[in-house]
Amino acid sequence: xxxxxxxxxxxxxxxxxxxxxxxxxxxxxxxxxxxxxxxxxxxxxxxxxxxxxxxxxxxxxxxxxxxxxxxxxxxxxxxxxxxxxxxxxxxxxxxxxxxxxxxxxxxxxxxxxxxxxxxxxxxxxxxxxxxxxxxxxxxxxxxxxxxxxxx
Numbered sequence: 001x002x003x004x005x006x007x008x009x010x011x012x013x014x015x016x017x018x019x020x021x022x023x024x025x026x027x028x029x030x031x032x033x034x035x036x037x038x039x040x041x042x043x044x045x046x047x048x049x050x051x052x053x054x055x056x057x058x059x060x061x062x063x064x065x066x067x068x069x070x071x072x073x074x075x076x077x078x079x080x081x082x083x084x085x086x087x088x089x090x091x092x093x094x095x096x097x098x099x100x101x102x103x104x105x106x107x108x109x110x111x112x113x114x115x116x117x118x119x120x121x122x123x124x125x126x127x128x129x130x131x132x133x134x135x136x137x138x139x140x141x142x143x144x145x146x147x148x149x150x151x
Contacts, residue, residue: 002054002077004026004029004031004105005022005023005026007052007054007077007078007105008022008025008026008029008052009022010078011052011078011080012080012129012133013050013080013083013126013129013130013133014125014126014129015129016125017122017125021119021122021125024115024118024119024122025107025115025122028107028111028112028114028115029052029105029106029107030105030106030107030108031054031103031104031105032103032104032105032106033101033102033103034056034098034101034102034103034104035098035101036098036099036100036101036102037097037098037099038097038098039095039096039097039098040058040096040097040098040102040104041082041092041095041096042092042095042096043062043063043091043092043093043094043095044091044092045091045092046089046090046091046092047082047084047085047088047089047090047091047092047109048085048108048109048110049082049085049086049106049107049108049109050080050081050082050083050085050086050106050107050112051080051081051082051096051104051105051106052078052079052080052104052105052106053075053076053077053078053079053080053081053102053103053104054077054103054104054105055077055101055102055103056076056077056098056099056100056101056102056103057074057075057076057098057099057100057102058074058075058076058079058081058096058097058098058099058102058104059071059073059074059075059096059097059099060072060073060074060075060081060094060095060096061094061095061097062093062094062095063095069095072094074099081096082096083130083133084130084134085109086107086109086112086126086127086130087127087130089109112126
């Protein structure tokens with residue numbers, strides 16, 4: 001199984017970080033074991049942390065109508081979710097649930113803010129990676145939305 005630093009090195013959000021950066025960042029993450037079928041967070045909850053799947057599978061979904069749940073994607077080891085929580089105080093737009101036994105590592109917004117104060121250069125790298133990811137999603141979703149609207 002990968003070490004915490006190995007997991008971070010493989011993650012898009014930490015691309016371009018140095019070995020010293022990884023040492024610093026890894027000390028801020030907390031490990032959490034999640035029991036099968038447990039909700040990690042749900043829609044409209046305050047968004048407070050970024051999560052990276054260490055082992056197991058996490059289902060991301062949205063609620064529709066009277067308790068109907070629509071699955072959006074399934075995440076596995078190395079995948080991340082909840083990254084917007086690091087840069088904006090808001091509520092969750094989706095629900096994240098453990099499909100089986102899951103281990104995640106999490107970085108809270110408070111700890112990310114402390115990292116930005118301690119080493120602004122590393123904070124900027126991560127913030128820019130999140131911004132690039134969000135820009136890619138907006139572009140992809142706008143194409144999809146256009147297809148839906150014009151069909």
